[in-house]
Amino acid sequence: MKLTMHVNGREVTGEAEGRTLLSAFLRDALGLTGTHIGCDTSQCGACTVHVDGRQVKSCTMFAAEAEGAQVTTIEGMENADGSLSVIQQAFQDHHGLQCGFCTPGMVMAAAALLRDIPQPTEAQIRAHLDGNICRCTGYHNIVKAILAASGQPVAMAAE
Amino acid sequence: MxxxxxxxxxxxxxxxxxxxxxxxxxxxxxxxxxxxxxxxxxxxxxxxSLLGIAALKGVKTSGDVMEIGATTTHAEVAAQATAYPALAALAGAIGDPAVRNRGTLGGSLANNDPAACYPAAVLASGATVVTSGREIAADDFFDGMFTTALDDGEIVTAVKFPIPQAAAYVKFEQPASRFPLCGVFVAKYADGVRVAVTGASEEGVFRWTEAEAALSADFSAGALTDLSLPADGMMTDLHGSAEYRAHLVKVLTGRAVSAAA
CATH class of the missing domain: 3.30.43.10 (Uridine Diphospho-n-acetylenolpyruvylglucosamine Reductase, domain 2)
Known part of the structure; x- marks a missing residue:
C-alpha cells in the first residue's frame, strides 16, 4: 500500500506492507536513519519519535497507523539554520552521550517532557525516561542535559 | 512477523x-x-484497527459514573479521569510514557494479561464492560489468564466505572518489565468495599472477598491483621514464589487502604 504522512514538516509518500513498522518505514522507505532500532521489543526507546505531538516507540506502531499524521524524528529537531537545537546542544555540553545509540530517543523523549513540563524536577526527568535505556552514561549526564535545556541549574547531588 | x-x-x-x-x-x-x-x-x-473510530474515544462523567471509551489511551485517562483520581493514577503509571501514548483501556481488558493493571480497577470498581453487542458486569468478564467473556468478533466499546467514595491502587513493580509483581485496587462504596488483585493468581485478576468483608466493617489497614491469603493457586516464577505473592497481596492491600482512607 502507499502511505502518505508529514514527516518533519514535509509531506512524504512511500510503499509499505501491513506489517511495516513505523521505525522501518522511516529508515528504509524515507532514509531517515537517525531513528535507531535497538531492542525492537519496545523496551529501549531508541526508536522514540513523535506522532501528532505524542512520544511513541516507532518499533511498536504500524506505519499504516501514521497515515496522514504529523511525525517528528530526530532529523526534525535541528534549528532552521542547521545548528543544534537547545536540547541537542545541552546533550553535547553536558556529555549526555557516549556511544550515541540511545541519543535520538533520549532527545525525542526530552522534547516531549519539556513541552508538557517546561521546568521539570530531577525526579520528573528520571521518571519520564523510564522507557529509554542508556548503557553508557549512567543517566546522570542525560538528566543534567535536560535540566540545562529547561534553563535550570544542573547542580545535582552525587550518588 | x-x-x-x-x-x-x-x-x-x-x-x-x-x-x-x-x-x-x-x-x-x-x-x-x-x-x-x-x-x-x-x-x-x-x-x-479500531483507532479510526471516533466514537470509541473519550472520558465522560455523568453523576456517579465515569464512562471511558475503549480506545482512550492510558495517557488520556491519566489526564482526563480527574473525577476518579485512583483510576487516573493507575493509568499514569502503566509502562512508560511512550507506551501510555499508544496503549488503550479496551486493549488491556480484552487481552486480560494476568499482571495487567486495568483489570484490577475494573473488577474493584464493579464496572460494566460495554461491548459491540451487550453489557458485561466486571465479575463476569474476566475468565482466567488471557481469557475473557468476549466472543469472537465482539469488541469492547467502553467501560462504565461507578465512582467510589475512596479508592487507591498500589502495585509492587517487577523492576525489569515494570508489570506489577502484584497489584491491589481497593475501592470503598456506600454498600461496601471491593478489593481486586492482579499479578498474583494463576487464574488472573480476582477479588479477595475475606478482605472485602473485613474492610466493609472497618475501613482501616488494621482490619486485615488477622487475615491471610492462602498461597494455593498463586503464581510461582523466578520473580517470586506463591507464598511470597500471597504475603505481598496482604501488605499491598493494607497500603492501598491507608492511601485511600
Missing part, C-alpha cells in the same frame, strides 16, 4: 463486518499485540 491485511474502518459497524473474516483480529494500541506478532505467537490474516 508474517504479513497481514490492514484495514482502518471509521465506524463500529464497519469494524464488525471486517472482523467477521476468519483469522481477522482487532488492533487497538498494539503494545501487546505487536510484540506477540513479532514473536510469531500471533499471526492474524487481517488486522482491523
Amino acid at each position: 508474517y504479513n497481514f491485511d490492514f484495514v482502518k474502518p471509521a465506524t463500529v459497524e464497519e469494524a464488525l463486518a471486517a472482523l467477521s473474516d476468519e483469522d481477522a483480529q482487532p488492533l487497538s494500541g498494539g503494545q501487546t499485540l505487536i510484540p506477540s506478532m513479532k514473536q510469531r505467537l500471533n499471526a492474524p490474516s487481517k488486522l482491523v
Whole structure:
C-alpha cells in the first residue's frame, strides 16, 4: 500500500506492507536513519519519535497507523539554520552521550517532557525516561542535559 | 512477523463486518499485540484497527459514573479521569510514557494479561464492560489468564466505572518489565468495599472477598491483621514464589487502604 504522512514538516509518500513498522518505514522507505532500532521489543526507546505531538516507540506502531499524521524524528529537531537545537546542544555540553545509540530517543523523549513540563524536577526527568535505556552514561549526564535545556541549574547531588 | 491485511474502518459497524473474516483480529494500541506478532505467537490474516473510530474515544462523567471509551489511551485517562483520581493514577503509571501514548483501556481488558493493571480497577470498581453487542458486569468478564467473556468478533466499546467514595491502587513493580509483581485496587462504596488483585493468581485478576468483608466493617489497614491469603493457586516464577505473592497481596492491600482512607 502507499502511505502518505508529514514527516518533519514535509509531506512524504512511500510503499509499505501491513506489517511495516513505523521505525522501518522511516529508515528504509524515507532514509531517515537517525531513528535507531535497538531492542525492537519496545523496551529501549531508541526508536522514540513523535506522532501528532505524542512520544511513541516507532518499533511498536504500524506505519499504516501514521497515515496522514504529523511525525517528528530526530532529523526534525535541528534549528532552521542547521545548528543544534537547545536540547541537542545541552546533550553535547553536558556529555549526555557516549556511544550515541540511545541519543535520538533520549532527545525525542526530552522534547516531549519539556513541552508538557517546561521546568521539570530531577525526579520528573528520571521518571519520564523510564522507557529509554542508556548503557553508557549512567543517566546522570542525560538528566543534567535536560535540566540545562529547561534553563535550570544542573547542580545535582552525587550518588 | 508474517504479513497481514490492514484495514482502518471509521465506524463500529464497519469494524464488525471486517472482523467477521476468519483469522481477522482487532488492533487497538498494539503494545501487546505487536510484540506477540513479532514473536510469531500471533499471526492474524487481517488486522482491523479500531483507532479510526471516533466514537470509541473519550472520558465522560455523568453523576456517579465515569464512562471511558475503549480506545482512550492510558495517557488520556491519566489526564482526563480527574473525577476518579485512583483510576487516573493507575493509568499514569502503566509502562512508560511512550507506551501510555499508544496503549488503550479496551486493549488491556480484552487481552486480560494476568499482571495487567486495568483489570484490577475494573473488577474493584464493579464496572460494566460495554461491548459491540451487550453489557458485561466486571465479575463476569474476566475468565482466567488471557481469557475473557468476549466472543469472537465482539469488541469492547467502553467501560462504565461507578465512582467510589475512596479508592487507591498500589502495585509492587517487577523492576525489569515494570508489570506489577502484584497489584491491589481497593475501592470503598456506600454498600461496601471491593478489593481486586492482579499479578498474583494463576487464574488472573480476582477479588479477595475475606478482605472485602473485613474492610466493609472497618475501613482501616488494621482490619486485615488477622487475615491471610492462602498461597494455593498463586503464581510461582523466578520473580517470586506463591507464598511470597500471597504475603505481598496482604501488605499491598493494607497500603492501598491507608492511601485511600
